[in-house]
Amino acid sequence: MSTSKPTGPRSVAILGPYLSGKTTLLESILFATGAVGRKGTQNAGNTVGDSAPEARERGMGTELNVATTTYLGDSLTFLDCPGSIELLQESHNAILGVDAAIVVTEAEADKALTAVPLLKMLGDLGIPRLLFVNKVDRENSDIAGLLDALGAMSDAPLILRQMPLPEGEAVGGYIDLPSRRVFTYQANAASELVEMPSEAGDDFEMARYEMLEKLSDFSDELMEKVLEDVTPEDAEIYANLTQAFGEGQIVPVMLGSAEQDNGVRRLLKFLRHEVPAADVAAGRAGEMGEGIVAQVLKTYHTQHAGKLSISRVWSGTVKDGTTLNGDRVAGLFRMMGHGTEKISEAGPGEVVGFSRLESARTGQVLTDAKEAPELATAPRLSPVFSLAIAAEKRDDEVKLSGALSRLSDEDPALIYEHMDATHELVLRGQGDIHLRVATDRLRHKYGLAVSSRRPRVPYKEAIRKTVQQHGRHKKQSGGHGQFGDVHLTIKPMTRGGGFEFKDSIVGGVVPRQYIPAVESGVKDFLDRGPLGFPVVDVQVELYDGQFHAVDSSEIAFKTAARIAMSEGMPKCDPVLLEPIMHIDVMVPSEFTPRINQVLSGRRGQVLGFDTRPGWPGWDIVSGTIPESEMHDIIVELRSLTQGVASYQAHFERLQELTGRLADQVITAREDEKAA
Numbered sequence: 001m002s003t004s005k006p007t008g009p010r011s012v013a014i015l016g017p018y019l020s021g022k023t024t025l026l027e028s029i030l031f032a033t034g035a036v037g038r039k040g041t042q043n044a045g046n047t048v049g050d051s052a053p054e055a056r057e058r059g060m061g062t063e064l065n066v067a068t069t070t071y072l073g074d075s076l077t078f079l080d081c082p083g084s085i086e087l088l089q090e091s092h093n094a095i096l097g098v099d100a101a102i103v104v105t106e107a108e109a110d111k112a113l114t115a116v117p118l119l120k121m122l123g124d125l126g127i128p129r130l131l132f133v134n135k136v137d138r139e140n141s142d143i144a145g146l147l148d149a150l151g152a153m154s155d156a157p158l159i160l161r162q163m164p165l166p167e168g169e170a171v172g173g174y175i176d177l178p179s180r181r182v183f184t185y186q187a188n189a190a191s192e193l194v195e196m197p198s199e200a201g202d203d204f205e206m207a208r209y210e211m212l213e214k215l216s217d218f219s220d221e222l223m224e225k226v227l228e229d230v231t232p233e234d235a236e237i238y239a240n241l242t243q244a245f246g247e248g249q250i251v252p253v254m255l256g257s258a259e260q261d262n263g264v265r266r267l268l269k270f271l272r273h274e275v276p277a278a279d280v281a282a283g284r285a286g287e288m289g290e291g292i293v294a295q296v297l298k299t300y301h302t303q304h305a306g307k308l309s310i311s312r313v314w315s316g317t318v319k320d321g322t323t324l325n326g327d328r329v330a331g332l333f334r335m336m337g338h339g340t341e342k343i344s345e346a347g348p349g350e351v352v353g354f355s356r357l358e359s360a361r362t363g364q365v366l367t368d369a370k371e372a373p374e375l376a377t378a379p380r381l382s383p384v385f386s387l388a389i390a391a392e393k394r395d396d397e398v399k400l401s402g403a404l405s406r407l408s409d410e411d412p413a414l415i416y417e418h419m420d421a422t423h424e425l426v427l428r429g430q431g432d433i434h435l436r437v438a439t440d441r442l443r444h445k446y447g448l449a450v451s452s453r454r455p456r457v458p459y460k461e462a463i464r465k466t467v468q469q470h471g472r473h474k475k476q477s478g479g480h481g482q483f484g485d486v487h488l489t490i491k492p493m494t495r496g497g498g499f500e501f502k503d504s505i506v507g508g509v510v511p512r513q514y515i516p517a518v519e520s521g522v523k524d525f526l527d528r529g530p531l532g533f534p535v536v537d538v539q540v541e542l543y544d545g546q547f548h549a550v551d552s553s554e555i556a557f558k559t560a561a562r563i564a565m566s567e568g569m570p571k572c573d574p575v576l577l578e579p580i581m582h583i584d585v586m587v588p589s590e591f592t593p594r595i596n597q598v599l600s601g602r603r604g605q606v607l608g609f610d611t612r613p614g615w616p617g618w619d620i621v622s623g624t625i626p627e628s629e630m631h632d633i634i635v636e637l638r639s640l641t642q643g644v645a646s647y648q649a650h651f652e653r654l655q656e657l658t659g660r661l662a663d664q665v666i667t668a669r670e671d672e673k674a675a
Ligand SMILES: Nc1nc2c(ncn2[C@@H]2O[C@H](COP(=O)(O)OP(=O)(O)OP(=O)(O)O)[C@@H](O)[C@H]2O)c(=O)[nH]1
Pocket: 016, 017, 018, 019, 020, 021, 022, 023, 024, 025, 042, 043, 059, 060, 061, 062, 081, 082, 083, 084, 134, 135, 136, 137, 138, 256, 257, 258, 259, 260
């Protein structure tokens, strides 16, 4: 078992629930390592992270912040991810390029649940992860409560590395369990080494024993010593801690207060000694192949400097002017939030910004070789919330498409689609905040004002009765007249039947060449039926008609067909059809019974539930729900489950809608037409 410290540049993600203090922790790290001379605060809005206007306006992280610093000669890059559950895609993208992750949580028991999906996401990828319990300066902090709750749900054991020392209602310092050294926190300065307080002795021995006991599950030698009551050497303990952390077997727990800079230097020392070297993460990413290989963790379109792609170099050295995937790197930058420092090259392990890689997308693998190797990529989160958007100025429509394509290069969870059925441009993503941040960016970065509203539901209509209808178009005005005459049978088909046109003309009563015109007149009408919606599941049969040798024409027959349809269709007992979706809701099983209420409250139905594969303690609840009831379902699901529930849905079928709800839909459609 090697105890030598890893070398080379390393990168660490900072993740955690919303507002747990990640950006403050990054600021404190930059302060403690001398990268910034004066510490900014989140409340004053002058931190290195969150400098985008969307972030400052909201007082929350809205995109990845990246900063590189040096601590005692080691280069460390931090990737501070936004905590909002709606911006989770950023964390997925960032962790592809890190050697370890810090999960920052507040010291409260009821904050445990929100950290679980993050720990799981890291655990599934085998990324070494530690928990930083933040805000221990607060009087109501409950470290034990948090760890009890989280320990019960975490797949790897939580191993406390520091025993908190109370000071009044808050924490005033800690005993470092492996080294037995005792520190008291100093406001915005390094902690002070002090003597072991006599009253802490027994608790300390217990806590240290517990640490060793948990750790010994991963080492037979250590297990033997623990069982035989032999105290292992410190070096052996450290070696075991480092190895188990590096292999993702344990989740070490450290404490502190990012705001007071407490516990931050201890954390840095931990990272320096225990985060594996970059080649381990490179091995996780995949087979590298020839030449330079790098991966885009996040690409930004900056307003003044063009495109900047924050990337991790996995192998080879990138220089100014190197061609990657056919684009020339026009400048390399070391990142400090939105600030950058020009550098001349970047080698394995470094996380830097490449300027002007015009075709780069978040997640993309870059190479100077012929073909890029296939490396692990982040899953793209499936959308749970949509808005129909439109440029406020009509002339901006083309510009809007271009800007949206750039935004979705930056953020794969942002999807836009032109919907044929409703003639809307629909933006889809992870929630209202996610989409509002995107429309804010359209305004700030591209000067585009957009309006947004709830997307239309693609209702359809069908008929329930068969009717025979005659339609005649005859005009005699001056010279050439117009004449077309058709007899149609309009007949319902079974659900899903679509549209069928049947020609049963005999004896040429309607000449061959006019029959396609009849079909086209029928189809034109079906675009908007008597209720105002496209008609489906209908068969129209042309069974009789008349023509005139001089006055008949295609247009005359088309018109005759449309007349027959518009007179016949309202007699066919039209009915509204609404789209019904199949939905799978993913929730911790304690919430499973509540999903029934959510769906039935929205005219849906639970069909059954099952355990969620790979997610102990979670269920998938399957059901159906009308699309018109789904718009804000994610809001309700999240508020029931502390934000952790999610869903996937797809179109299942069309179903008749009658009564008051149908009347409302039809009236709204008429109003829209009139407007
Ligand atoms: N008392 C106390 N407050 C803190 C501490 N760290 C952060 N805060 C406060 O917590 C709030 C959120 O801090 P941020 O650093 O923005 O949290 P974040 O996790 O980056 O937030 P998101 O990126 O939006 O998820 C701010 O009001 C901070 O001042 C801490 O150690 N102690």
